[in-house]
Structure formats: C-alpha cells, structure tokens
Amino acid sequence: MLHEIDRYVHLNSWMHRWRPRPKLVGLGTLIFAFAMVEDLRLVPAMLGVTAVLYTIATLPLSFLLHQLRYPGFFILGVVLLLPLVSGETILWQWGPIALHSEGVSAMVLIVCRFFSILTLGLIILGTSPFSATIKAMRSLGLPHVLADMMLLSYRYLFEFAQMLTTMQQAMKLRGFKAPSRLALRELMSHLRRLASLMGTLLIRSYEQSLRSYQAMGLRGYGAAAPHSPGQSPPSSLWNGSALIVMLMVSAGFVLSDFL
Amino acid sequence: MHISDGLLPAKVCITGYAITGGLTWYSLRQIDRRSTSTEDIPKASLLTAAFFAASAIRFPLPPGSLHLVLNGALGVVLDCYAFPAVLVGLFFQALVFGHGGLTTLGINAVIMGVPALLASFIFKLRRLIKGQSSRATFVFSFLAGVSGVGLSALLFFSLVITMVPAELDASLEQTAALVLLLSHGPLMLLEGLFTAMLVSFLARMKPEVIPE
Amino acid sequence: MTLLSPIPQNSAVNPVFSPPLATEVALSMTNLSFVYPDGTEVLRQLHLSLQAGERVGVLGPNGAGKTTFFKLLCGLLRPTQGAVTLFDQSVAFGRFRSDLGFVFQNPDDQLFSASVWEDIAFGPQNMGLSAEQVEERVAMAMALTGTQSLAQRMPHHLSGGEKRMVAIATIVAMQPSLIIYDEPSANLDLRARRRLIQYLLHSEETFLVASHDLEMILEVCDRVVLLNNGHIVVDGDPSEIMQDRALMESHGLEVPYSLAGRELKSGG
Structure with a gap:
C-alpha cells in the first residue's frame, strides 16, 4: 500500500512532538554521520542509538519490518556475494568456495548502516505529516520550485497510481494479457498498447494539472505576494536540547571513526 | 538501478549531493527564465507524479517481466523540469518503497537525471530537421530513450563496480562492466522503442504535452 | 450539438414489452463475502441469482459495497468466501471472460x-x-x-x-452475455442520458446497473436489489421497492419523484 508512510503520524510520543525543523536537522545529521561509519567497532553503538530512537518514537515494529522488506531483499542480493569475492584473508574454505574476512566485515558494515539509516529516515517521515516535513525543508533553504513540486506531486501520486490500476483492470477485462511466448510481433503490439496506456495516463494527468492550476490560480497561487516566512512557534526546551543531543551524538560518531 | 543506503562511502554520497545541487541550481535558473513558470509548476509536478505511477508498468518478457526505466521519456516530456522531477521522484521512491535511499539520493539523481537531461537535449535536436515530421519525432525520441537508459546503466555499473567491493582487480572490473553493459543492449532497444511509441502517441493525441 | 447517430429502433423485437422467456440462470452466487486484509468487512454472505434476460438495478448509498460487488463478479477481486457462477462456469480470480462486460464508472x-x-x-x-x-x-x-x-x-x-x-x-x-454498468448516467446531460436509456431499453443482454439515478433504474430495470452495509436488504419489483418511503429513507435513499406522486395519490 502506498499510504503506509504517514500511517502513524497521529501518535503522541516525544519524537512526534519534536518540531519537524529541528528533527530534520538533528536526525538528518545523524544519518550522514552513520553513512560515514567505516569502523566495525562502532556498529553496535550505531544499532543501539537507532533502537533507542525508534523506541522513543513508539512506532510499531511491524511498520519498520514492512518498510524494510523490499529494500532489504535488494541490499541482501547485492552484498551476499561480498564475503565470497572480496578480500584476502580466508576465514573458512570449502572446495572452491572461500569466505574472506574483509568481505564479511564489509557486508556487516553495509547491512547495519543501511538498516540504521533507513530506520532514522522512517522516524523523520513517520512522525510528522509529510507537508510539515516539506515546510521544514523549505525553511531550511529548499527552493520553492522543489517544495511546490514535492507537495503537488505527493498530492496526486496516490490518485494517479489508482487511476493506472483501474485502467489496467479495464484492459484486463477486455482480454489484455501478457504474451505467453517470445514472439516479436506480439511483444511489439503489447509494447504499443502499454505506450498508449502510459500516454493516456500522462494526458489525463496533464489535463488534471490544467484544472488544478486554474483552481489554484483562483485561490491566489502565483500572485505577486511572496511566500510568507511563517512564524515559528517559540522553541521549547525539549526541541532545542534534543537537537543539541543529536548533534553531539553525530559528532561523537564522526570523531570516533577518525580515531 | 538505484543505489541503497549504506552501500557507498560518505564521500561519494556527498559528492553526489554536490553534483545534484549544481544541476538543480542550473535547472532552476532555466526555469526562472521562463515567463510561464507558475503555470509550469503544476504541470511538471503532476507529470512527475504520473511518471512515478507509471514506473509500476511491467513489460512481459517471457518467462519473466521487467520494469521500464523511463528516464529518457521523462527527459523528453519534462524538458528543463526533468532534473527536479527525477529528484522528487527518487525522493518519493526512497520514501514510499524504500527503493534507493536518503543518503544516496544525490548520487541516484545523478545516475537517473543526467541521462534524462541528455535525452531532453537529443530530442530537441529534431528541430534541426526541417518540417519536423512524425518520423523525426519517432527517431529522435527513440534515440532519447536509448541514450537515457544507456547512460544510466553505464554510470550505475561503473559506480557499483569501482566503489563497492574494495579489492577486486582492475581487469576483472572492466570485463564485468562490459558484460553488464552489453546485457543491457536489449533493454536499451526496448526502452528506445517504448519512448518512441509513447512520444508519438502524445504528439498525435495531445501535442502540447511535448515541449514545442 | 451531438455527433452521435440515432440508436436503431428494432421494431420486430422490442424487449421492453417482451416477457422474460428464458429460464437459463445467467449469474448466481452463494455466500459471497469480501473482507479487506485489514479486517474491514465489505460484503457479507450475499445470495443472488439472475435469469438470462433480466435487467437488475443495484441500489445503495455511497460506500454500500456496490463497486466491490461488481469487481468480485468480474474476477477483479478474490472473494474471501463463496463463489460466483456465470453461465454454469465459475468465475476465477484474474481470469478473463469475454462473456462478461464491465462498463466502468469513468469512461476515461x-x-x-x-x-x-x-x-x-x-x-x-x-x-x-x-x-x-x-x-x-x-x-x-x-x-x-x-x-x-x-x-x-x-x-x-x-x-x-x-x-x-x-x-x-x-x-x-x-x-458479452452479461454487462455490468457502474453509474452509467453520472455526469451526462439530459440528452445524453435519454440516449443511454434508449440504448439500455433496446439492448438484448442481461445486465446489472448500479446508479443513484433512480428514475433511470425505474425505467430500464425489471428487478431491483438494495445493497447496504454489505448485504442485500431487499430484492424485488422496482416500483414496489422504490415506493416504500420508510425503506428507502432508512438506507439513505429517496423515493423517486415520479413515484412520490403516485404514493401521495394512493395514500390520500
């Protein structure tokens, strides 16, 4: 399901109450600090911090597992070969197959970094409404064209996905199916139909955009008045100190990795 | 062809973001020069959403099926919005499907977006041909589709092979890159044909979707 | 101005006035239930059988489960329980049947x-x-x-x-031998709607039509089922059911204008 990401934004944890802007800065810095981890000894600390933050966010474990499923398979497919092909020190050998210790550590490092970064990303996006996160990005200097594009396309993403599914169902009900064998003519006619399908989707979305633009224009979009800077609510002790803690943790990781 | 979080060294991720920043700045400057930019933003956004939705279309290649990359087509249709569109699309992909990643967003945007810009450039070359027949549209969008996915595959595989396993020897790397690239020949052809059919369809049904 | 040509009037056989001769069962379902993976129950134990040639209107407020019902009939969804049989062959999930047609709510x-x-x-x-x-x-x-x-x-x-x-x-x-129409008169102007009604009146297939356009149902259907909260509340003669003010209103529907007059006359 496409809607999963903001399924738990209504919960009320410390993480949910942390305002999007400091949250974005704090966790975003930590994400990059994690991406820089090269030392295997830091991995337990990285996993620990991730686990603590996820617990604070009170997001259910099933949410994490669901989001991990697809990318998890992907990354495993990429890194499972590493112990076999990369490195010189042989850990274990069976005929032509040898496990190399450098490969194993590279694999552990990659998988743990991936897991931690993905989890932090989920915490950022899963604990504030999407539009609030984009507004926070905008206040941090994201160009308005990008912010507008993100909000508008996010708004229509689910609608178009649904539109496509319905159109595909309608085609299926008129007997459209994948060719069962590799015959060039059938494949080409199938490809042409798919091109018409996608072309129709693009035209429908284009027409929708004209209507949306007119409707937005009637409500003042694009008029000379610049985006109002938006009053930031007084920062509470919790918002500020949480940010400082995150920055310190991030710095800790980067420094220990250097040492 | 997306690189996941955790796979690349931080330096590469940051370099990716830097290049992406530069290309975004370049694209935004071009957008600002247009007189119709407020009108274009909803169009570009909704087309981005539609491209994103369409990436779920699978092409059957018995016994399996494959997803089309579509970045050449995206370059043709979205013109100077192509790079921001790729960036936004990849951001959602990382967010909704966990496909790609947040730290690798920059580098993935380079892998997908630079070829999209190239495709958009190639498609614009059709103006050099007098009359702009429907055949020219077909041929140039075919080339745009082929080069879009071709360059993406080249960037992706060279990056993965040089960055990921630290201790592979150079000649093996080169052979692997070549094999992977050649195996993408049929995919490039398919992508080219699909792009040509799609753009021809749009040119016939709704010419205003395609930049002049 | 419309570019559509007039619909041919078939004078030899006018199905409007012909009594249903066929007794073949076109469509039947037993115990048909559908529950979404998250546990939301949409349809509960539906039993329904259609004779060939019948024209059945499906009434029900928004969210009553009409579209889910149709998608089950077409094999676009897999029933949680029960099965659908179309002309003696069971409808398999995901299998295309050319004898069944589905006209979507939005032609686009x-x-x-x-x-x-x-x-x-x-x-x-x-x-x-x-x-x-x-x-x-x-x-x-x-x-x-x-x-x-x-x-x-x-x-x-x-x-x-x-x-x-x-x-x-x-x-x-x-x-197809059976056609399902999902809200066919939605967003049509008067002339296009009249055209659609003329078409439906002269069509020869068995059909099911879901609509909020009760006047149209009254005109083209010879049987009506009322679907609400996932089950069939009532099944029977269109004008009898739609005249029943208490019944209609308790399911979020209104008595059609043409019947409201009759109801007043018969009441007073």
Missing part, C-alpha cells in the same frame, strides 16, 4: 487508444478474432451505440456523452 478509465475505432477493436483483437471478424464486431458495436461517425476521432476529444457511448461500444463489441 476505459478509453486509452489513439482512435475510437482502435479502442473498440481492442477487445475483439484480444479475443483472437480474425481481422474481418474484428471489423464486423466494431461496425456492429458502433451501429448499436450510434457512434459510427466518431470512428476516427480521438477518445480524448469527445464529449462526456460520446465517451460514455464509446465505452459501452468497447464492451458490446465483445458480445
């Missing part, structure tokens, strides 16, 4: 080709018919729906009423 979901002709030919082509047979089918479908003059037009450029008739033609070209 159905029309995707570069010309009306191509779109109508799409179904027959997928059925593996020869080029001549496809031509014949398309010509027949266009004649029945009065869309001949639109053959080379682009579906996107048609008016709402034209799109609706073309969407119907794309289904009719497959010569």
